[in-house]
Amino acid sequence: MNPFTAKTVQLIRSIPEGRVMTYGQVAAAAGNRRAARQVVRVLHSMSAAEQLPWHRIINAKGGISAPADAAGKGILQRDLLEAEGIVFREDGTVDLEACRWFPPDAEME
DNA sequence: AAGATGACTAGGT
DNA sequence: GACCTAGCCATCT
Numbered sequence A: 001m002n003p004f005t006a007k008t009v010q011l012i013r014s015i016p017e018g019r020v021m022t023y024g025q026v027a028a029a030a031g032n033r034r035a036a037r038q039v040v041r042v043l044h045s046m047s048a049a050e051q052l053p054w055h056r057i058i059n060a061k062g063g064i065s066a067p068a069d070a071a072g073k074g075i076l077q078r079d080l081l082e083a084e085g086i087v088f089r090e091d092g093t094v095d096l097e098a099c100r101w102f103p104p105d106a107e108m109e
Numbered sequence B: 001a002a003g004a005t006g007a008c009t010a011g012g013t
Numbered sequence C: 001g002a003c004c005t006a007g008c009c010a011t012c013t
Helices: A003-013 A023-029 A036-046 A077-083
Strands: none
Touching: A003 A023, A003 A036, A023 A036
């Protein structure tokens, strides 16, 4: 497992309940702001681990990018977020300005 | 080895 | 705001 992946996992695991981060933001906080796609790759391989709150990762538009069956079992990412208190707008996006979380110990470039 | 792929983004029309 | 394009980069064919 490379450093980026490790940092990414650690970062995602540290996102508090009721908060979200964008792919690009996680990538930047993990050290490589152009690695949004690698963040996605991490989620692909780690989504099975319940420890990883993959649902708290949304796209830069504040919407859900994951396919409906990402969690399997018919669980929707949106449901998981709403269960944590995150409010969605009519268009299915969240208020990033209000819900986005900035990791305290991340080294933003 | 070369080309396609993806739970992305930023910038332009 | 909706839509298109060009970057991005580790993996997979």
